[in-house]
Amino acid sequence: MTAIQSLERTTAAPLETPRILPPMALLAELTHRCPLACPYCSNPLELTGLREELTTEEWIRVFAEAAALGILHLHLSGGEPASRRDLVDLTKAAANLGLYTNLITSGVGLTEGRVQQLSDAGLDHVQLSLQGANATMADHVGGYRGGYERKMAVADWVRQAGIPLTVNAVCHKQNMDQLDEMLDLAVRLGARRIEIATVQFHGWAERNREALMPTQEQVERTNATVAAARERLKGVLVIDYVPADHHSTYPKACMGGWGRIGLNVEPSGEVLPCHAASTIPSLRFDNVRERPLADIWYRGDAFNAFRGDAWMQEPCRSCERKHIDFGGCRCQAMALAGDAAATDPVCIRSPLRPMLETAAASDGAATPGAFVYRTMKPQ
């Protein structure tokens, strides 16, 4: 067994037939319902309504299949997962399966009692989103008055219940200059970790480019702020930082590579290699209502579409970084190059990069108008 495995590696098996490893993480988008209306929401433009959502029993079956498949981390997300009335039951079922349960929440919809119930159910970790360092900014971005106050209360309940807390901060033109305050706030709230992610221009954010795109100077200042904070807060606050990709040299290895690390289950039960994959019209997605999760992971068309490197075009195909960033984001290639198999236009080696830079610079310099907030109804 060991000998065969090492043989496979040393003989450099052609990447056309990649050895598919079990997935590590599952993002369960329990619902698209959400009281907030963030203008960069990563949910699709066509949102799934309550009636089409998987039932409690269906979700629990998915969790069991996921655990058997080798999933270690389960992210309970949305929309706002607290909008699901069965959130405590789902958490309990997942924890009983040995899954590491992480709740990704805006905080709205949680009460002190519910946080305690989640804690008792075995919830391992909470990720609380912050849209800004104060109520004025946070409630403006989230489009929900009183949201900030509620978040502060939720952080306190989470801490009292003893559940470790990560603060999620999505940064963009309008709140980026508050980053130092957001870091201080995270420490004051007792967070052990902060995830600072620069907004990604998929879905709703694409409609708000001028309102969200940071300038080059903002990006550089943010990089410096993060570097300084990593020194200053070492051992106090772990900082995970996703820099602005329109301003980077190479694209990110989106999702750690297509069909390599994780999968997303949509509220309706569709299984996606990444949350934006439904923007690629050529892909057909399997549903957990019709096919076992393991079968979808190993044999599903959507998962195999961009595994390995046989699908790659130049310049990726002959690039030495192709197993580092996997050619970048397929959804971004779709959106900007009109071809999901193209090199991510963020890459400095993409012929489209100059166009991208010009657009980023002009959107960055634009005076932000009003946000187009996300809504459940198509606009």
Next chain:
Amino acid sequence: MNGETSAARIDGATIAKLARGVRLRDDAVRGQQVLLAPERAMALDEIAVKIVHALDGARSIDAITDAFAAEFGAPRDQIAGDVIAFVQELSDRRMLEILS
């Protein structure tokens, strides 16, 4: 609101245990032991697993080192260095609760 505001320095007198939200689990699918934390899964080798088990919130690093030195018949100084380095790394990643 009472976030910790300074990093813990690990030494022989330190007493620690895994923080809530960090757990050691048998990963049957991959045949390994993994330490799970928010967004992190660390595959641990046998020695690391032993150290994590020894972090019981009662014994000091010195006591753990003494026990390992006796068990492996290895030089105490070398073991102390390895244990402290690993525990410091866990601490810097905010994976431990430091009791003293």
